[in-house]
Amino acid sequence: MTHVLDTIPAAAPAGPPVARAARRPGAGLLLPLALLSPSLVFLALFTYWPVVEVLWDATHAVTRRGTRFVGLANFAALFADPTFQRALLNNALYALGTVVPSLVLALAFALALNGAGRVRAVMRAVFFLPVMIPLVAAAALFLFLFLPGIGLIDYHLARLGLPGANWLGDPDLALAAITVLTVWKNAGYYMLFILAGLQAIPDEAREAALLDGAGPWQRLRFVTLPGLRPTFAFVGVIALLNAVTQVDHVFVLTKGGPSDATKLLLFYIYEQAAERYDAGRAAAATVVTLGLLAVLTGLSLARGQGPEAAR
Amino acid sequence: MISWWKGAALALVAAAGLAAPRAALATDIELFFPVPVDGALARNMSGLIKEFNDSHPDIKATPVFTGSYDDTLLKTRAAIKAGKPPAAVIMSANFLTDLSIEREIAPMDDLIAKEGKTSEAFMGQFFPALLPNAVIDRKVYGVPFHNSTPLLYINADHFREAGLDPDTPPRNWAELYDAARKLTKREGDRTTRWGLMMPSNYDYGGWILEALTMSNGGQYYNRDYGGEVYYDTPTMLGALTFWSDLVHKAKVHPAGEQKGPAVTGAFLAGQASMMIISTGSLTFIRDTAKFPFKVAFVPMNVRQAVPIGGASLVQPTGLSPEKRAAGWTLIQWLTSAEKSGWWSRATGYFAPNKAAYDLAEMKAFLEKNPDAKIAVDQLANAQPWFATYRTVPVRKAIEDELQAVLSGKRQPKEALTAAQKAADALMRPYVEDTALRLPGAE
Numbered sequence: 001m002t003h004v005l006d007t008i009p010a011a012a013p014a015g016p017p018v019a020r021a022a023r024r025p026g027a028g029l030l031l032p033l034a035l036l037s038p039s040l041v042f043l044a045l046f047t048y049w050p051v052v053e054v055l056w057d058a059t060h061a062v063t064r065r066g067t068r069f070v071g072l073a074n075f076a077a078l079f080a081d082p083t084f085q086r087a088l089l090n091n092a093l094y095a096l097g098t099v100v101p102s103l104v105l106a107l108a109f110a111l112a113l114n115g116a117g118r119v120r121a122v123m124r125a126v127f128f129l130p131v132m133i134p135l136v137a138a139a140a141l142f143l144f145l146f147l148p149g150i151g152l153i154d155y156h157l158a159r160l161g162l163p164g165a166n167w168l169g170d171p172d173l174a175l176a177a178i179t180v181l182t183v184w185k186n187a188g189y190y191m192l193f194i195l196a197g198l199q200a201i202p203d204e205a206r207e208a209a210l211l212d213g214a215g216p217w218q219r220l221r222f223v224t225l226p227g228l229r230p231t232f233a234f235v236g237v238i239a240l241l242n243a244v245t246q247v248d249h250v251f252v253l254t255k256g257g258p259s260d261a262t263k264l265l266l267f268y269i270y271e272q273a274a275e276r277y278d279a280g281r282a283a284a285a286t287v288v289t290l291g292l293l294a295v296l297t298g299l300s301l302a303r304g305q306g307p308e309a310a311r
Numbered sequence: 312m313i314s315w316w317k318g319a320a321l322a323l324v325a326a327a328g329l330a331a332p333r334a335a336l337a338t339d340i341e342l343f344f345p346v347p348v349d350g351a352l353a354r355n356m357s358g359l360i361k362e363f364n365d366s367h368p369d370i371k372a373t374p375v376f377t378g379s380y381d382d383t384l385l386k387t388r389a390a391i392k393a394g395k396p397p398a399a400v401i402m403s404a405n406f407l408t409d410l411s412i413e414r415e416i417a418p419m420d421d422l423i424a425k426e427g428k429t430s431e432a433f434m435g436q437f438f439p440a441l442l443p444n445a446v447i448d449r450k451v452y453g454v455p456f457h458n459s460t461p462l463l464y465i466n467a468d469h470f471r472e473a474g475l476d477p478d479t480p481p482r483n484w485a486e487l488y489d490a491a492r493k494l495t496k497r498e499g500d501r502t503t504r505w506g507l508m509m510p511s512n513y514d515y516g517g518w519i520l521e522a523l524t525m526s527n528g529g530q531y532y533n534r535d536y537g538g539e540v541y542y543d544t545p546t547m548l549g550a551l552t553f554w555s556d557l558v559h560k561a562k563v564h565p566a567g568e569q570k571g572p573a574v575t576g577a578f579l580a581g582q583a584s585m586m587i588i589s590t591g592s593l594t595f596i597r598d599t600a601k602f603p604f605k606v607a608f609v610p611m612n613v614r615q616a617v618p619i620g621g622a623s624l625v626q627p628t629g630l631s632p633e634k635r636a637a638g639w640t641l642i643q644w645l646t647s648a649e650k651s652g653w654w655s656r657a658t659g660y661f662a663p664n665k666a667a668y669d670l671a672e673m674k675a676f677l678e679k680n681p682d683a684k685i686a687v688d689q690l691a692n693a694q695p696w697f698a699t700y701r702t703v704p705v706r707k708a709i710e711d712e713l714q715a716v717l718s719g720k721r722q723p724k725e726a727l728t729a730a731q732k733a734a735d736a737l738m739r740p741y742v743e744d745t746a747l748r749l750p751g752a753e
Contacts, residue, residue, distance in 0.1 A: 063740060147573055148565060149582045163501040169511075169568035171718050255513050258568035258714035274385050276704050276737070 057283035074284040084285065086260050087268040090175060094264060095243040097179040098186065102239060103232065105183065106190035111220075113191075114198050124195075127188040135185060139249035142181050143168075146253070168254055171261035178262050181249055186242060190235050197231030198224070237297050244293055265289045337371040338637040340398035343390075344374055345383040345622070355657045363644055370637045372398075380406075380622070381514060381703055387627065391415055396627035398638030401456055404444040404623050408537045408698035411447045412741065416625045418450035422639045436648075437663045443534055443695035445623050453623030454646045455663030457654055459591040460617045460689050461522040463487075463610065467603040469494055469504070469584040480607035484526075484553060487585075487610040491563035494584035506563035508583040509554070510571040516713050517697065517706040519587060521618045523550035525694050528613035537700040538742040542709055543731035549612065551723040555716050568714045589620060590686040593659030597682065606682045608689050615692045621660060661687050700741035708733035 033040075061070045078084050109127050113120045130138065145152045146167040154164030167177045201224060209223050247266045250256060256263040256271065263271075265285065273282035342360065346352045353376055360374045377383040380403035387400050402410070410416040423433045430451050434442055437455045445453040467477035473493040481487040491506030509519050521531045529546025533539035541547065557564040575592060577583040579599055587609060596604065609617050624642045626635060644650060652667035654660065656676050661683075667673055668687070677684045699705050711733075712726035721729075 065744070147576060148567075148569070149573070150576050150580045158501070158503075161501075166565060166567035166569070169570070169573075169714075169718075170566070171715070171720060257513060257711065258511075258718060259711045259720065271704075275381075275707075276701065 054283045054286055057279045058287050059280075061280045062277075070280070074280040075288070078281055078284045078288065081281075083260055083263065084268060087263045087265050090261070090263055091244065091265045094175060094179055094182075095240060097176070098182045098243050099236065099239040102183045102187040102190055103235065105187040106194050106235070107228075109187065109191040110194035110198060111224075114195060124191075127191055129188065130185050131189040133185070135246060135248040136252055138181065138185055139252035142177075142249070143253060146177055169258055171259050174254055174258060174261045178249060178253065181253075182243075182246075186239065190239065193231055193235045193238075194228060197228045200231075201227035233300055233303060236300050240296055240300070241293065244289060337369055338633050339371050339373070340634050340637045340641065342372055342374050342638075342641060343377045343383055343387055343397045343400040345377055345380050345401060345403070352658060355654070359645070359650065359654070363641060367640065367644075370640060372637075372641055379514065384410075384703065388415065391627050391629065394629070396629050398626065398630055398634045399642050400625050400627065401622045402453065402625045404441070404453065404455070404458070404619065404621055405696040405698040406702055407444060407453050407623060407625065408447055409700055409702045410625065411450075411452050412537055412700055415628060416452055417628045417630075417635075418452055419454070419626060419639065419642075420451050422635070423451060436665060438665060438690055438693075440619055440690055440693035440695070441623075441663050444619065444698060453625045454642050456622050456624050456646055456651075457591070457658065457660035458619050458621030458663050459589045459660050460619055460686065460693055461519060461587050461609050462590045462593070462686055462689065463607045464578060464586050464588065464596060465605050465607065466578070466581065466584045467605050469581070473584075477603075477605050480605060481585075481610045482608070483610050484612045488557070488561065488563075491557065491585065492561055495561075495563040502562070502565070504581070505565055505577065505583045506561075507557060507585045507587075508564060508569060508574045508577055509587045510574045511568050511710070511713055511717055512570040513707060513710050515571050515588075516568070516710045518589075518618060518620055520547075520550060520554070520709065520713055521697055522587070522609050522616075523553060525616040525618060526550070526609055526611040526614065527553075531618070532697045532699055534695050534698075536746065537698070538738045538746055540697070540699060540705060540709075540731070540734050540738075542734060543727045546613075548723055548727055551713065551716060551727065553612070554713075555723050558717055559719060567718045569717075590689075591621070591658060591660045593683060593686060594657065595659065597659075597680070604682075606685050608685070608692065616694050617689060617692055618696045619690075619693045620696060621663075656683075659683070659686070661690065700738050704737050705734045708737065 058074055059069060059071060060067055061074065113124045113127070133141075148154060148164060148166040148169065151164075151167075153167065157164045165173055168174050205223050205227065206219065209219050214222065244265060247264050247270075250262055250264055250267050254262040256267045266289070269282050269285045269289070272278045272285060344356050346356075356374050356376075360372050363372055364370070375397065377386045383400065383402065384406050387397065387402065390396050402416075407416065411418075420430050423430050426433075430446075430449075434446060434451060437445075438458075441455040441458055445451065445455055463480060465477060465480050470477040470480075470490075473490075475490055475493060481490045487507065494504065494506040495502065496504035510516060511519070524531050524547045527546045527549045529544060529550065530541055531547070532541060554564070558566050571588065574583065574586050574588060575596065578586045579596070579601075581602065593606070608615060624645060626638050626642070630638065645654075646664060648662070648664045648666035648670060651662040651664040652670055652673045655662035655667065656673070662668065662673070668677075677687075697706065709730040712721060712730040715721040716723055716726045
């Protein structure tokens with residue numbers, strides 16, 4: 001401890017830090033490192049070390065006769081597994097089915113509820129309400145809505161004389177049912193970001209468009225949407241992350257079934273690790289999933305910020 | 312500095328002085344327990360453990376609710392890995408084989424011997440049908456706590472209305488098929504009442520399919536070796552085709568996966584006239600049904616047979632001797648005739664301890680509730696429950712295919728071929744290490 005304390009009074013009056021660092025490189029690094037060390041320790045413990053461990057797991061096989069290095073064999077087995085292919089496809093459909101509709105809905109809500117007024121404030125709160133319910137609780141709620149025959153949805157369908165459906169038990173419907181729940185849950189959350197984005201669009205641009213005689217559609221198309229571009233890029237990434245990292249409702253409602261119809265990537269990873277004790281394949285699937293996410297996130301942020309940077 | 316150290320040291324001594332007599336006073340142990348069926352089981356369990364703690368001042372047991380049977384397995388394994396195994400777990404009886412293969416649970420023969428009993432005499436208190444899922448390689452790995460069998464429940468009002476006699480429920484598949492057709496009601500292309508419903512969600516579906524397969528003369532799995540299942544066999548093909556026909560041909564059973572609560576819910580709402588579910592739901596149905604209902608043995612095709620279900624008390628490996636002894640005291644208390652009988656009356660599970668049925672309260676209870684007696688009588692036909700290496704994924708292999716068949720996505724024969732292939736691949740590491748480990752290979 002003493003030498004760090006010594007450096008502070010010595011370093012403060014001694015001119016620009018760059019010059020000092022050139023003379024004694026070790027001492028210049030010491031203070032920043034010491035100040036960063038608490039967060040570095042936690043990052044190393046809970047972020048970097050697990051990353052190393054996942055990479056190690058992904059390239060090793062634990063069998064009943066011991067652990068050995070297998071190179072990319074876990075990845076080969078992973079891509080050959082029809083259940084993993086199904087999970088990839090399911091997750092792609094689920095991402096598409098949740099991200100696009102919830103963003104469109106969020107934009108519609110935000111445009112309708114932007115501005116002052118008591119009614120708008122109340123409505124904003126109403127649309128935000130589903131966000132405050134934990135996903136597990138929301139899923140438990142939807143369990144009753146989706147119950148075939150006696151659930152709320154089928155009850156009202158029957159009153160209209162329409163046949164109900166086995167919403168969660170039919171492999172053709174289960175993923176769609178989960179998707180609807182997610183859109184309901186998330187649209188209000190994304191609305192908040194878009195409302196904030198709308199505030200950032202300068203009034204001058206809107207006024208200029210009005211003076212030029214632009215109609216509401218043209219104002220939306222040429223002023224509002226371009227202004228929201230960075231917001232959409234950000235919210236899109238958040239929505240994409242949600243589509244991959246939130247599977248609470250799958251646990252509560254379907255457990256990946258029926259017949260793998262709602263098996264998403266994270267649930268697949270959970271099953272490999274916790275039910276089949278195949279740490280190698282679970283780690284390989286984690287690496288693939290995170291790789292895909294990183295690429296998609298990078299692409300979407302680059303697209304969103306491209307024109308911004310050019311301006 | 313010195314005074315700080317002194318203060319800390321004094322505080323430490325004081326804390327140790329306070330803690331020491333308490334540690335000697337009571338051993339803290341945890342009991343992991345699942346709630347697999349409907350009803351107020353969690354509340355009943357808390358009451359039971361409170362009673363145990365009051366009568367055993369030297370032990371402080373804490374009940375930890377761990378979800379479904381599958382979740383309980385997962386949480387127990389996580390606790391073992393974390394080095395904090397619970398002193399006792401109420402474990403689904405068909406996981407004991409896998410847990411003993413992996414040496415994650417300890418045999419209890421030495422604890423039984425300490426009481427001056429032989430393992431045979433100790434296990435002799437329980438119904439013989441329960442032993443194959445508790446005694447593995449001649450060692451006692453589990454003490455049966457509550458057990459069940461699938462049971463046919465019928466709505467007596469619906470039976471009378473359809474011109475059927477509720478006092479003679481269907482005994483074989485032909486009668487079941489026939490009754491289900493008569494009981495089903497339709498309005499146009501909408502079915503307003505199903506003749507029969509059976510749950511097909513994970514865990515439940517495999518068990519019901521096992522009941523049908525065994526009623527069809529099948530074995531389902533090799534009960535002496537954890538590396539073999541008999542999915543792709545005529546007995547299971549018959550059972551799966553029967554279920555598929557009820558859905559797709561006769562249209563008396565709804566399509567797709569049906570969850571346990573959806574089945575009981577439909578039965579209680581009068582939207583299903585018959586169901587095959589666990590005896591463990593009997594008390595819940597009796598307390599909730601607003602119409603007269605009757606129960607009967609699961610209808611047979613070739614022979615009268617059902618698998619047992621339910622759970623046994625097990626002890627993980629790696630416990631300290633004190634915790635192990637305290638856990639063992641709890642296990643014996645929970646499985647005694649008196650407590651076993653009380654739990655049985657509270658839940659509908661039958662009491663595994665045979666002596667429970669000699670007690671006066673139980674005799675009076677069965678007198679009043681003849682349906683509970685039918686559940687116990689069916690034990691005469693009971694077979695052990697499917698248990699292999701990696702039981703859960705091996706079971707899911709057939710359940711995924713069952714759900715596909717019930718949804719009309721697959722034909723029974725191709726479904727069984729796929730399930731067999733998937734199950735064989737899952738058990739391969741164990742098989743290679745045992746049955747296919749041959750001299751001269753290495």
